[in-house]
Amino acid sequence: MRTLLLLFVIVITLPGCSTLTYYLDAVNGHAGILNQQRPVSEVIKDPGTRDAVRQALIQLQQARRFAVDVLLLPDNDSYRYYADIGREYAVWNVIATPELSVKPRQWCFLFAGCLNYRGYFAEYKAQAYAQQLQQQGDDTHVAGARAYSTLGWFDDPLLNTMLLKNEASRLGVLFHELAHQKIYIEDDPAFNEGFAVFVQQEGVRRRFEAQGRHEEVDRYRQTVARRARFHGLLLETREKLARLYASQQPAAVKREQKQQHFADLKQAYRQLKQQWNGYDGYDEWMQQPLNNAHLALIATYREQVDRFEKLLDHYNGDLTAFYAEVERLAKLSPEQRKTALINNVDE
Structure with missing residues (x-):
């Protein structure tokens, strides 16, 4: 009740009808999840809980303790509760770019600041907003998300959407x-x-590694390497498009070459699959009608991962020192932060 009252007070102070409607939807969506949550310990003991769910929750509670003790992540009541919300995704995010730009549009929110996407608790609302942006000429993409974070403002529950079949994905x-x-x-x-x-x-x-599961470590490393190579292919295409859009060519020529770049991407992916002996884990993603917005989402999540990896290597795997440096970088301006991170990993 305290959480909902706080959210309501925030919402009623917001200006603008559309803003108010959006935040009310967000409050209702989050409240709907909170109303369904139960302590994980209670769900585990419940004889009506399916065995697969019970085992996944036990595993995640053990991983929750590992996150605190070993990964030095926050120790609070987040992920100590569970809610089955009866759908595949927790939220759906709308990503958009202008037709001839790889730069994503941004939306600014309470608590979270400005993001490269706009989230909805109902897929049809996300699709409707994406269609509205398409009618204005934007490239758009609607992506389902398994979880979302309230960034420590509230205690986030585990959701059925997080109980993926693959253990590495769940963790x-x-x-x-x-x-x-x-x-x-x-x-x-x-x-x-x-x-x-x-x-x-x-x-x-x-x-x-802590569990001595060396085969799983090797498989996971292969998964991460494949993911990095695939995303690298997408980022290469994004860079090519950025150069195209920045050129002085007529818009009609840019549109034509844009489609050629995406066709080249699909061909490059087919060649990559051959190197992977036919591994088809990204086939479904590649079969979408791709546009700038798809690449913008990948860039948001992947563009700086390698730099953080090199930063931890710089501190010989010491997470305490690593976090301290990330917190120092957090105090810089965005451009200073990006430059400092690059300089750190290049030293």
Whole structure:
């Protein structure tokens, strides 16, 4: 009740009808999740709980303790409760760019600052907003998200959407969201997501290593390497498009070459699959009608991951020193922060 009252007070002070409607939807969506949550210990003991859910929750509670003791992530009541919200995704995010730009549009929010996407608790509302932006000429993409973070303002529950079949993916979502609670900078989404993705990867690897599960460590490293190579391919295409859009060519020529770049991307992916002996884990993603917005989302999450990896190497794997440096960088301006991070990893 305290949480909902606080959210309501915030909402009624907001100017603008559309802003008010959006925040009311957000309050209702979050409240709907909170109304369904139960202590994880209670769900585990409940004889009506499916065994697969029970085992996943036990595993995640053990990983929650590991996150505090080993990964030095926040120790609070987040992810000590569970809610089955009866859908595949927690929220749906709308990403948009101008037709001839790779730079994502931004939306600014209470608590979170400015982000490269706008989230909805109902898919149809996300799709409707994306369609509205398309009618204005934007490239758009609607992406489902398994979890979201209130950044430590409130205690976030575990959701059924986080109980992925793959164990590494389950652990990764947990560590990723806790990383946002550890360090978060308003108005620098690429830095925030790069940091959280890196902590996610480092956390999963360390968890498997701590359990002596060396085969899982090797498989996970292969997964991470494939993901990095695939995302690298997308970022290369994004760089080519950025150069195209910045050129002095007529808009009609840019549109034509834009489509050629995306066709070249699909061909490059087919060649990459051959190197992977036919591994098809990214086929579904590549079969979408791709546009600038898809690449903008990948850039937000992946552009700075390697820099954080090199930064931890710089501190010989010492997470305490690593976090201290990230917190120091957080106090800089976005451009200073980016330059400092590059300089740190190049030393």
